[in-house]
Amino acid sequence: MGTLELRGVTKTYGAKKAVDDLTIDIGNGEFFVILGPSGAGKTTTLKAVAGLVDIDAGDVSIADTDMTGVEPYHRNVAMAFESYALYPQKTVAENLASPLKSGRTGNYSEADQKERIDTVTKTLGINHLLNRLPKELSNGQRQRTALGRVLVRPADIYLLDEPLSHLDAKLRASMRAELKALGGLSNTTTLYVTHDYQEALSLGDRVGVMRDGRLVQVDAPAVMWRRPKDVFVARALGQPEMNLVEAVVENGAFRIPGTEVSVPVAQGLDIAQGERVLLGMRPGECKVVGANGEAGSGSVVVPGKVLLAERLGRQTELDIETGGPNLISTVAAHLAPDEGSAVDVAIDLSNIHVFKAAENRDDSLRIGSAAGADMREEKR
Numbered sequence: 271m272g273t274l275e276l277r278g279v280t281k282t283y284g285a286k287k288a289v290d291d292l293t294i295d296i297g298n299g300e301f302f303v304i305l306g307p308s309g310a311g312k313t314t315t316l317k318a319v320a321g322l323v324d325i326d327a328g329d330v331s332i333a334d335t336d337m338t339g340v341e342p343y344h345r346n347v348a349m350a351f352e353s354y355a356l357y358p359q360k361t362v363a364e365n366l367a368s369p370l371k372s373g374r375t376g377n378y379s380e381a382d383q384k385e386r387i388d389t390v391t392k393t394l395g396i397n398h399l400l401n402r403l404p405k406e407l408s409n410g411q412r413q414r415t416a417l418g419r420v421l422v423r424p425a426d427i428y429l430l431d432e433p434l435s436h437l438d439a440k441l442r443a444s445m446r447a448e449l450k451a452l453g454g455l456s457n458t459t460t461l462y463v464t465h466d467y468q469e470a471l472s473l474g475d476r477v478g479v480m481r482d483g484r485l486v487q488v489d490a491p492a493v494m495w496r497r498p499k500d501v502f503v504a505r506a507l508g509q510p511e512m513n514l515v516e517a518v519v520e521n522g523a524f525r526i527p528g529t530e531v532s533v534p535v536a537q538g539l540d541i542a543q544g545e546r547v548l549l550g551m552r553p554g555e556c557k558v559v560g561a562n563g564e565a566g567s568g569s570v571v572v573p574g575k576v577l578l579a580e581r582l583g584r585q586t587e588l589d590i591e592t593g594g595p596n597l598i599s600t601v602a603a604h605l606a607p608d609e610g611s612a613v614d615v616a617i618d619l620s621n622i623h624v625f626k627a628a629e630n631r632d633d634s635l636r637i638g639s640a641a642g643a644d645m646r647e648e649k650r
């Protein structure tokens with residue numbers, strides 16, 4: 271176990287700053303997730319911690335010890351890459367036992383080894399595959415075995431790079447729950463990298479959203495979901511993505527061009543007449559209430575017509591014409607209106623995120639919700 275600190279870590283490849291002045295403090299036993307799109311610098315960050323790349327600036331400390339000049343072998347980190355490194359001629363059981371036999375993380379009796387392997391393989395659902403060779407496994411099983419090799423041995427830090435990426439959606443969801451349980455049990459500081467927001471929100475004690483080598487926001491999942499710092503973070507969380515609708519402040523209200531909709535500007539929002547904003551509304555929070563349905567106080571109603579209704583499992587995704595920008599709404603499939611129906615979409619004011627429109631849309635900063643500015647004490 272140990273803390274992990276990165277101070278001003280920078281790694282450049284040619285003209286590209288893969289990691290740009292990155293500072294993170296990860297607590298002992300914390301499960302920290304880096305979420306970001308392809309090329310954001312996630313893997314390079316893990317490699318910097320593992321000592322697998324030479325960093326240009328900054329430093330990494332593990333368990334309060336500066337790792338500058340310390341070889342990867344001596345850092346006591348266990349890393350799982352997206353590509354799985356397994357011994358092809360060894361069985362699953364032998365692959366899992368090999369990290370325990372190296373002696374560098376302690377000596378394990380046969381019984382200890384068996385117990386550790388048992389716990390990990392049961393958690394990962396691969397305990398029926400112990401006698402198979404890697405070539406006799408599916409990609410998902412191979413990936414779980416590779417993850418098992420990492421989790422089986424104690425380390426100060428686990429570094430996990432998209433370890434569930436080759437699993438199908440169902441298995442991935444169940445593995446998330448099991449990994450969480452395993453993390454809780456082992457209490458090992460973990461730095462976990464993913465581009466899957468559900469994984470990030472469900473696994474992370476804290477999540478850091480990475481963009482172009484920098485962390486844009488670091489927060490607990492619930493805080494980040496409620497208060498994404500900018501449009502980039504807001505778009506990174508949620509599938510389908512948050513609806514983003516341009517609006518202008520006129521006479522104390524946000525007016526959405528092309529519609530009759532006007533959302534009152536709540537007190538305390540730092541916004542001036544004529545300013546352009548983006549109103550963000552998550553599809554799951556755009557509630558279809560039927561035409562002329564009851565919206566209730568504290569919400570805004572947008573009348574529209576269902577252009578497309580696409581059933582996706584238990585949910586249906588609706589594309590709703592409003593006269594202005596279309597809105598995407600997700601509803602339980604059995605409640606979904608037919609294509610062509612007139613509907614009202616009700617959105618709670620507190621679920622309407624207000625971003626000051628920036629030249630690059632992703633840079634637009636959140637200033638609060640349509641219900642008001644964020645209260646400081648609500649932040650944590």
Ligand SMILES: Nc1ncnc2c1ncn2[C@@H]1O[C@H](COP(=O)(O)OP(=O)(O)OP(=O)(O)O)[C@@H](O)[C@H]1O
Nearest residue numbers: 283286288306307308309310311312313314315465
């Ligand atoms: N060995 C390398 N040589 C040159 N450029 C590299 C190298 N490794 C990474 N890069 C570049 O650095 C940037 C960050 O890469 P990195 O692999 O860390 O991103 P990532 O967030 O892990 O992406 P992905 O999710 O696709 O794995 C990218 O622009 C990538 O092309």
